[in-house]
Amino acid sequence: MNLKQKARVNWLKEGDTNSKCFHSLVKENTMRNRIDNGKLELFLRSQPIPQENNEPVKVVVLDSLQDMVFNSRKDVFLEFYAPWCEHCNNLAPILDEVAILYEKDPNILIAKYDKSANDIPSGAFEVQGFPIMYFIKKNGEIIKYDGGRTKEDLISFIEEHKSDKKSKSEVESIKSKDEL
Known part of the structure; x- marks a missing residue:
């Protein structure tokens, strides 16, 4: 199926x-x-697959979910959002900052999925409110994110769960890049 x-x-x-x-x-x-x-x-509702997807936070729609998330051979941090959601709009610039930090990492993808315009697979994700975030490891394991909404919280979570882990000093270096 x-x-x-x-x-x-x-x-x-x-x-x-x-x-x-x-x-x-x-x-x-x-x-x-x-x-x-x-x-x-x-x-099933799906927005068209974007012709260009050049922003730091990649856009995923139902028709691209399989390829971009489950078959990408990357760890994916995926936000389910709605454009009208104030909490999602507040999170957007923070998610952009996190995506910029991981832009050159070939093993990590930061993405967003407009749940108000796209259906989602039942059983894979539980989306009851917005924003809801999941980390999908390249081995298919799905981990729900329940942490804070700061850049540091998101980075710590990604670093803790990613398949190719870095040392603590590398994690601190990633976190402090924005302070330079």
């Missing part, structure tokens, strides 16, 4: 008729049978 099939189904299309919101009224077995028989088509 691929990533899109694991995602929570929000909308279904039956033939070429109007899209209907899928509610819990239809049992999961019935839905699976209709999909398997070709009577229903899965429709």
